Amino acid sequence: MLPFIKCATLLQYSPRGISEQSVRSREVRDAIKAGRISDEYKERFAEIIADHAEKLRPFLHPGVTLVPMPRSAPRRATDLWPAFEIAEMLSSLSLGLVSTCLLRQSAVKKSALFSKADERPSVKEHFDSFSVENVIPTADITLVDDILTLGRTSIAAASRIAEKYPAVTVRHFAVLQTKGRPSDGELDKILNVEIGTIKYSEKTCKAHHKLD
């Protein structure tokens, strides 16, 4: 596995907070999961990305290949694919070109249903379930996802791409990050553009995500 990848997120949501902000953050999550990305949201995302252009440039620029993260199971042609909707939106803002080269060959458990980390699929389970098809056109790859939680899926996907194309640089971009204050799980704000690193430990075979 790759030892680390850089990651960027725009917003954050609290899975369990009860404050108005936390509840609203879950409404944002739900809309993203449903693929509800209207023109109004696209304009708002464009504003946020422009406001943080320098931070986000390594991840989002015209020369990057945007690779949407697959769902937790193989996908049929007409199945909803939120990460693809997000990648297409970014591409329409001239922030990269979409390549659907990363596929899920076998199903893994849906991580979002398991709040305990040890019940979620492992990095290895994710890695074994992915395959890379087709040629990647550029040396800069940004994996595009709806939500970043532990980073297991991300590091596994990046490692699978790097295995086939060792010369590429892989980064990860997600609209939302799972967060909450350690004391009470609440959020102070939903908008929180962060750059971080997802690290993989060969010793524990686990991934974790930290702010830079």
Added chain:
Amino acid sequence: MPPFKYLDFYASLTDTERKSAPQDLFLEGDASLLLSGLKVAIVGSRKPSEQGIVDAQCLARTLVKHGVTVVSGLAEGIDTAAHQAAINAGGRTIAVLGTPLNTSYPAKNRPLQEEIKRNHLAVSQFPVGSPVTPKNFPMRNKTMALISDATIIVEAAEQSGTRHQGWEALRLGRVIFIMKRVVEDKGLTWPNEMVNYGAQELTCERLPAFLEGIPNVTARSNHATFY
């Protein structure tokens, strides 16, 4: 609350949702149930086992306990058990009918249908006066997948029409559960096929833990103003 207008509802759907959305929806009862809150469908065989009935009732009670609206199709068997258990537990339920609103199938479910129209919500895509044909039920199943945030298949035979709802739920990106004992039934092939495309195993005991991870994808919030 303003009267329900299907055109407005249809306009709020994504392209993926519109692909199998009905041409119209007729409502009788509390329309707010359709437009707010988490909704989980419990569906399955018209001729269930005793365990299937027990499971449907347990699942419905658990959903009600957590403030979730129980959706089902008012068919015999699992659907009836789910609706009735939800009502008995003091919860809310939506019946998505394979008939027009003024027809009951089976006829013996008329009292339950009237109760749901009075105190909960009955929904149909079939105009009053239109015939009831076998084609109605797979269409109803797709509509049920559309209006629900998740679907639980309690029990279904190899050729059961319930499978249409499962596949449609997967297409829409909804969470779909199949009871663990049904996935483990070596006499059936459809459950593992669905698991291979993303369906999750479920027991009634595990349902509360999973509820937090079910997104309210049917909600229509103006989230661009939140950040």
